Amino acid sequence: MNRQLRCIQCDNVYPLDDRRLRCSCGGLLDVHLDLEQHASSAELVSEFARRTSSDAPCDQSGVWRFRELVLDLPANELVTFPEGRTNLYALDPAPFGLSALWAKHEGENPTGSFKDRGMTVAVSWALHRSARALICASTGNTSAALAAYGARAHLPVFVLIPNGKIALGKLSQALAYGARTMQIDGDFDDAMRAVEQLAASHDLTLVNSLNPFRLEGQKTIILDCFMQLGASLPDWIVVPGGNLGNTSAFGKALIEMKALGLLSTVPRLAVIQAEGAAPFARAAERAFSHLEPIHPETIATAIRIGNPVNYSKAVRSITFTHGVVTTVTDAQILIAKHELDRQAIGCEPASAATLAGLRRLTSEGIIGRGQSALLILTGSLLKDPETTMALASGHVANLGIALSPELDACANPPRLVPSDAETIFDIIREELS
Ligand SMILES: *Cc1c(COP(=O)(O)O)cnc(C)c1O
Numbered sequence: 001m002n003r004q005l006r007c008i009q010c011d012n013v014y015p016l017d018d019r020r021l022r023c024s025c026g027g028l029l030d031v032h033l034d035l036e037q038h039a040s041s042a043e044l045v046s047e048f049a050r051r052t053s054s055d056a057p058c059d060q061s062g063v064w065r066f067r068e069l070v071l072d073l074p075a076n077e078l079v080t081f082p083e084g085r086t087n088l089y090a091l092d093p094a095p096f097g098l099s100a101l102w103a104k105h106e107g108e109n110p111t112g113s114f115k116d117r118g119m120t121v122a123v124s125w126a127l128h129r130s131a132r133a134l135i136c137a138s139t140g141n142t143s144a145a146l147a148a149y150g151a152r153a154h155l156p157v158f159v160l161i162p163n164g165k166i167a168l169g170k171l172s173q174a175l176a177y178g179a180r181t182m183q184i185d186g187d188f189d190d191a192m193r194a195v196e197q198l199a200a201s202h203d204l205t206l207v208n209s210l211n212p213f214r215l216e217g218q219k220t221i222i223l224d225c226f227m228q229l230g231a232s233l234p235d236w237i238v239v240p241g242g243n244l245g246n247t248s249a250f251g252k253a254l255i256e257m258k259a260l261g262l263l264s265t266v267p268r269l270a271v272i273q274a275e276g277a278a279p280f281a282r283a284a285e286r287a288f289s290h291l292e293p294i295h296p297e298t299i300a301t302a303i304r305i306g307n308p309v310n311y312s313k314a315v316r317s318i319t320f321t322h323g324v325v326t327t328v329t330d331a332q333i334l335i336a337k338h339e340l341d342r343q344a345i346g347c348e349p350a351s352a353a354t355l356a357g358l359r360r361l362t363s364e365g366i367i368g369r370g371q372s373a374l375l376i377l378t379g380s381l382l383k384d385p386e387t388t389m390a391l392a393s394g395h396v397a398n399l400g401i402a403l404s405p406e407l408d409a410c411a412n413p414p415r416l417v418p419s420d421a422e423t424i425f426d427i428i429r430e431e432l433s
Pocket residue numbers: 113114115141142209240241242243244245246247302303348350351378379380
């Protein structure tokens with residue numbers, strides 16, 4: 001399929017291999033696909049389905065399996081684990097008055113977050129283009145994914161992370177996989193500004209979601225769900241919003257799927273932000289007249305972002321899907337996390353914002369009775385052991401959150417007991433009675 005870089009603001013086009021990060025007008029660039037050239041939607045669906053039973057790495061990958069809509073690269077040039085083979089779990093829709101509810105667990109990717117879906121494309125493309133070194137700003141998961149794919153591609157990796165507030169699981173991955181890690185004196189937005197400047201003026205390849213190839217990979221979350229649900233999608237897709245890469249990628253996927261005739265009706269996107277890090281929700285209240293960057297604060301560190309780079313693409317997604325943007329408190333995020341954890345699905349706090357957001361939107365009647373919804377769980381429970389332990393040990397005050405009876409009920413601390421079997425059995429009997 002024919003591809004070009006195209007500005008979403010002024011429609012200016014550039015060759016796919018142009019190294020610029022933005023259009024000369026400052027607008028964001030899309031990898032624009034010429035969909036006219038393509039096979040019928042029925043042929044695409046049967047080809048995608050056929051590949052799930054193929055042994056080839058490019059078919060095993062839940063990203064490259066959809067390569068017609070991702071990127072054309074020779075199979076032997078792909079940097080792939082393979083990624084994207086994540087499960088779709090059916091949850092009980094009854095408490096929300098829904099007809100069906102699913103959770104797509106992107107925490108089951110090789111490095112434990114959906115970032116792998118974008119990174120396999122960005123790093124494969126960078127390798128194809130003979131990149132010298134890769135760089136990103138990260139709240140944690142991007143650095144873990146980049147460190148992993150960079151190591152596989154034998155390319156040097158540099159990551160800039162905020163001072164503190166990075167979950168231990170993520171930082172330890174980046175360090176273990178050999179990324180040169182710099183903790184900056186500032187927050188994620190400062191790190192993002194610095195890497196964009198560095199990549200614009202030096203021979204360093206930026207792989208944040210400002211890189212449009214990342215978003216081509218992340219589109220496959222939607223394609224994968226579509227295939228898992230028998231070539232259909234639910235009424236609503238609920239996703240946490242930070243730098244708004246997924247929001248942008250999902251909208252682009254739905255625009256293309258509609259154009260290809262894969263969808264007759266387009267699902268609505270519901271983007272959930274943390275109350276203390278909600279510049280997109282605030283902009284939505286102003287009918288997207290402008291974005292006002294804020295100083296973000298939330299325990300959901302993956303979405304602790306005050307100046308999302310993909311803002312204008314995300315607005316396009318909300319407009320196209322008649323989507324909504326809402327907020328939830330940190331306490332609501334923790335309670336939702338507890339509910340997912342207890343079903344042994346589990347996730348990191350940012351991902352649980354989806355369930356908290358679903359609760360808010362159904363109680364407000366925005367998501368109506370009898371509708372169906374899909375939650376995108378973006379990262380693994382193991383990413384943020386500190387938060388899980390604080391919740392389990394009843395120490396949410398350590399996270400700066402006031403203890404409530406509801407949060408107190410989430411506690412499940414380990415108990416110190418003597419080592420003799422009789423005493424232990426007395427405790428077990430007491431617990432079982
Ligand atoms: C990166 C990340 C997010 C935020 O996604 P955006 O695409 O930047 O909005 C949410 N959850 C997790 C676990 C992440 O790693």
